[in-house]
Amino acid sequence: xxxxxxxxxxxxxxxxxxxxxxxxxxxxxxxxxxxxxxxxxxxxxxxxxxxxxxxxxxxxxxxxxxxxxxxxxxxxxxxxxxxxxxxxxxxxxxxxxxxxxxxxxxxxxxxxxxxxxxxxxxxxxxxxxxxxxxxxxxxxxxxxxxxxxxxxxxxxxxxxxxxxxxxxxxxxxxxxxxxxxxxxxxxxxxxxxxxxxxxxxxxxxxxxxxxxxxxxxxxxxxxxxxxxxxxxxxxxxxxxxxxxxxxxxxxxxxxxxxxxxxxxxxxxxxxxxxxxxxxxxxxxxxxxxxxxxxxxxxxxxxxxxxxxxxxxxxxxxxxxxxxxxxxxxxxxxxxxxxxxxxxxxxxxxxxxxxxxxxxxxxxxxxxxxxxxxxxxxxxxxxxxxxxxxxxxxxxxxxxxxxxxxxxxxxxxxxxxxxxxxxxxxxxxxxxxxxxx
Numbered sequence: 001x002x003x004x005x006x007x008x009x010x011x012x013x014x015x016x017x018x019x020x021x022x023x024x025x026x027x028x029x030x031x032x033x034x035x036x037x038x039x040x041x042x043x044x045x046x047x048x049x050x051x052x053x054x055x056x057x058x059x060x061x062x063x064x065x066x067x068x069x070x071x072x073x074x075x076x077x078x079x080x081x082x083x084x085x086x087x088x089x090x091x092x093x094x095x096x097x098x099x100x101x102x103x104x105x106x107x108x109x110x111x112x113x114x115x116x117x118x119x120x121x122x123x124x125x126x127x128x129x130x131x132x133x134x135x136x137x138x139x140x141x142x143x144x145x146x147x148x149x150x151x152x153x154x155x156x157x158x159x160x161x162x163x164x165x166x167x168x169x170x171x172x173x174x175x176x177x178x179x180x181x182x183x184x185x186x187x188x189x190x191x192x193x194x195x196x197x198x199x200x201x202x203x204x205x206x207x208x209x210x211x212x213x214x215x216x217x218x219x220x221x222x223x224x225x226x227x228x229x230x231x232x233x234x235x236x237x238x239x240x241x242x243x244x245x246x247x248x249x250x251x252x253x254x255x256x257x258x259x260x261x262x263x264x265x266x267x268x269x270x271x272x273x274x275x276x277x278x279x280x281x282x283x284x285x286x287x288x289x290x291x292x293x294x295x296x297x298x299x300x301x302x303x304x305x306x307x308x309x310x311x312x313x314x315x316x317x318x319x320x321x322x323x324x325x326x327x328x329x330x331x332x333x334x335x336x337x338x339x340x341x342x343x344x345x346x347x348x349x350x351x352x353x354x355x356x357x358x359x360x361x362x363x364x365x366x367x368x369x370x371x372x373x374x375x376x377x378x379x380x381x382x383x384x385x386x387x388x389x390x391x392x393x394x395x396x397x398x399x400x401x402x403x404x405x406x407x408x409x410x411x412x413x414x415x416x417x418x419x420x421x422x423x424x425x426x427x428x429x430x431x432x433x434x435x436x
Contacts, residue, residue, distance in 0.1 A: 128296070131237055134294070135237065138237075138296055139249075140190075140192075141159050141160040141221065142157065142158070142222075143159065143160070144158075144246040145186060145187070145198070147178055148186075149179075149185060154177070155244045155285050156177030156178075156240075157285065157289030158171040158172055159288075161221055161222075163220075165217075168213045168214055170339060174209065174210060175208045175210045176208055176263075177288045178210050188212065189246065190216075191246070191247060194216070196216050199212065201342065202338030202341070202344075204334060204343065204344035206271060206272060206407065207271065207273075207326065209331060209334045209338065222290055222296075223296070223297050223298065224331075225293050225298060227330075228327075232257060234254045235253055236251070236294075237291070238250045238280040238282055238291050238302055238323070239290055239292065240286040240288070240290075242283035242285040244285055252279040252281070253279060259274070260272075260274060260401045260404045260405075261404070272400065273303060273324060274405060275325055275326065277324055278291060278323050279321040280323060281319040281321075281323075283317075284305075286302045286305075286323075287304075289302050290302070298331075300328055301325055302324075302325050303324060305324070306322035306323075345411060345434045346434065347410060347413065348376065349382075349406055349432060350372035350433065351364045351371050351382055355399050360397075361390075361395075361396060361420065362387065362397070362401070363388075364385060364386045366384050368384065376430050376431055376433045377430065379431070380417075380428050380430040382428060386421050388402060388418070388419055389420055390417070390418040391415055391416070406432065412431065414429055414430065414432070415430050
């Protein structure tokens with residue numbers, strides 16, 4: 001069995017039965033002694049098929065006189081002679097160079113007065129608004145999470161949310177990072193290498209957020225920024241542990257806002273995010289880590305990445321410049337609810353949407369019971385078959401856009417839906433309720 005060559009290439013030994021080079025011939029022994037062909041037979045030399053070349057000079061009797069005529073200008077013999085001259089010059093030049101090198105090597109001369117200048121003193125200080133400055137301030141507060149569950153081990157990211165005297169330190173991360181963790185199955189790893197067991201205080205699938213508590217003090221919480229003040233083109237920095245590589249920092253910009261993102265099985269276990277889109281490199285393991293603005297404030301929690309379809313229906317995961325983060329306003333509000341009560345509250349309008357509808361806008365299912373009795377939709381006089389065209393002036397074209405927009409708000413908030421019914425368009429104010 002042949003030994004395979006390394007994947008990066010390399011040299012292979014000749015295989016058994018492969019063509020071997022002819023034995024070396026004494027260069028002073030003259031031309032080959034093959035018989036001169038008779039008229040009609042093939043000449044002594046023939047170029048390989050498809051090869052454009054001059055034949056070498058035919059063998060001749062060394063005792064005969066040279067031909068009287070000199071070769072034509074540009075003939076093969078002339079070029080062969082020129083090539084020989086170049087070869088000789090090259091050999092002579094190389095020989096002379098070798099003599100010079102030997103002469104220098106044999107010299108006993110030294111130069112003690114020569115000194116190479118030392119590099120000037122450097123500094124690791126960076127401006128606070130630079131990527132390095134943002135990273136230096138944030139890294140001590142960003143953690144890696146090692147999670148053990150029935151399906152094996154996983155890793156993710158998080159950051160210090162709040163430190164409370166006597167109550168420990170709270171870490172914010174994604175629900176899908178800690179979901180399914182066994183008892184004592186969450187380990188929080190800090191930048192200084194300290195590892196502490198963590199307890200899940202509360203988690204919410206719909207918002208894909210979770211809070212973990214650890215018994216460690218003296219930590220700095222990362223400050224929250226206002227995600228409603230973020231605009232497309234703003235510089236951002238992502239920090240986390242992609243592929244388990246803790247303390248990884250990437251930078252980019254905000255590439256889109258209000259991007260509807262849903263993940264899960266499409267049922268009760270689905271997450272709905274009105275996301276901040278960024279081209280900062282985000283990979284598996286970045287989940288739960290912070291997305292920071294130019295002042296080092298948290299404006300998003302990195303949660304999802306786009307995937308390219310691969311062969312056989314498989315997907316290729318990894319950074320393709322499309323990462324999605326939960327806005328900080330939503331994250332802060334949900335984290336407070338999880339810490340205080342262990343559960344999050346979701347705003348609703350109390351209607352069922354038709355996912356099979358393909359026309360303009362989003363349609364309420366045209367059937368009895370599609371509008372919840374006594375719910376916000378019924379109180380606002382929404383009816384089965386109504387088509388919602390926009391919410392607060394922002395058009396909606398698929399059901400998930402309306403769902404994530406509603407989920408990004410608070411119970412008690414009033415939204416204005418543009419509704420088309422029987423060919424007429426009207427504005428319908430709806431006051432949101434809390435589920436459950």
